[in-house]
Amino acid sequence: MILKSQVEWALHCCAILAGLPEGRYLSTKALAEFHGLPKEYLSKALQSLSQAKLVESTLGPSGGYRLARPTAEITFLDVVEAVEGKERTFACSNIRANNPCRPEGYCEAGPCAVARVMWDADEAWRAKLRSVSLAALVQTLEQEIPTTLWQSSFQWVLKRAG
Amino acid sequence: MILKSQVEWALHCCAILAGLPEGRYLSTKALAEFHGLPKEYLSKALQSLSQAKLVESTLGPSGGYRLARPTAEITFLDVVEAVEGKERTFACSNIRANNPCRPEGYCEAGPCAVARVMWDADEAWRAKLRSVSLAALVQTLEQEIPTTLWQSSFQWVLKRAG
Ligand code: FES
Ligand code: FES
Numbered sequence: 001m002i003l004k005s006q007v008e009w010a011l012h013c014c015a016i017l018a019g020l021p022e023g024r025y026l027s028t029k030a031l032a033e034f035h036g037l038p039k040e041y042l043s044k045a046l047q048s049l050s051q052a053k054l055v056e057s058t059l060g061p062s063g064g065y066r067l068a069r070p071t072a073e074i075t076f077l078d079v080v081e082a083v084e085g086k087e088r089t090f091a092c093s094n095i096r097a098n099n100p101c102r103p104e105g106y107c108e109a110g111p112c113a114v115a116r117v118m119w120d121a122d123e124a125w126r127a128k129l130r131s132v133s134l135a136a137l138v139q140t141l142e143q144e145i146p147t148t149l150w151q152s153s154f155q156w157v158l159k160r161a162g
Numbered sequence: 163m164i165l166k167s168q169v170e171w172a173l174h175c176c177a178i179l180a181g182l183p184e185g186r187y188l189s190t191k192a193l194a195e196f197h198g199l200p201k202e203y204l205s206k207a208l209q210s211l212s213q214a215k216l217v218e219s220t221l222g223p224s225g226g227y228r229l230a231r232p233t234a235e236i237t238f239l240d241v242v243e244a245v246e247g248k249e250r251t252f253a254c255s256n257i258r259a260n261n262p263c264r265p266e267g268y269c270e271a272g273p274c275a276v277a278r279v280m281w282d283a284d285e286a287w288r289a290k291l292r293s294v295s296l297a298a299l300v301q302t303l304e305q306e307i308p309t310t311l312w313q314s315s316f317q318w319v320l321k322r323a324g
Pocket of ligand 1: 091093095096097113114115170174
């Protein structure tokens with residue numbers, strides 16, 4: 001069970017969009033170039049973000065994407081779910097119902113103990129992803145990325161932002 | 163990102179094998195019949211458990227599978243990893259290295275902040291799965307499944323165990 005590569009792309013795109021000044025947009029082309037990705041592949045990930053209402057887009061020559069909410073209000077979970085969907089990572093097909101000893105018409109009162117553990121684990125994963133916002137990510141990146149690289153990256157982005 | 167159906171099957175098979183008396187084995191056929199699954203599909207899941215050394219098999223007419231370790235020493239994580247592999251659910255392709263502003267020869271000191279959050283979440287998921295043993299699962303099932311169904315299921319299994 002491995003997440004799509006698009007999750008990495010989408011999170012990195014959000015980190016870049018998080019640094020755009022109010023009212024500016026960045027094109028798929030610029031985001032793809034910055035991350036060394038084919039524009040066609042990346043546009044799918046950006047569309048997922050757009051469908052989940054995490055980013056807004058404008059059309060036209062200076063069009064592109066910007067975040068639709070403040071960075072403190074977008075979490076890793078929002079981005080992961082935008083790409084991967086919101087379904088739980090464990091699907092129970094209720095195989096316990098196939099037990100040949102089960103009385104006719106018998107129906108379990110609640111979900112299976114096996115499924116409950118799997119769903120608790122899923123929720124632990126989501127809780128961690130929910131606990132980190134884009135704002136927190138950008139703060140960490142700013143601390144860790146050398147100042148010159150951080151600044152030149154922003155200049156690169158601003159030069160291309162609509 | 164959804165786990166294979168085999169995870170559900172493997173966990174339920176382990177719960178059944180957990181109830182086998184010392185020295186007894188249960189065939190793929192019986193396990194498949196009990197769970198209403200095609201034998202050919204289930205045998206793949208059982209082979210995964212065998213490769214991970216969670217179950218042992220014997221050949222011959224009374225052959226089959228039994229747990230290779232005490233139930234307190236097999237966790238949900240062991241079973242999930244037997245089926246799904248041990249790789250982390252997030253793979254970082256280091257796309258940050260494509261940043262066009264990155265100085266020639268520059269190399270980051272550690273893993274990307276994005277990847278670290280994703281790996282922390284993966285670890286939270288694994289920690290939860292690691293915290294529940296087959297022994298604990300069987301105890302819960304025994305409490306929740308009506309006594310008559312629990313007992314008739316065991317009789318069904320013992321009649322078929324080698
Ligand atoms: S019946 Fe689905 S996990 Fe038990
Ligand atoms: S470079 Fe892979 S997650 Fe950041």
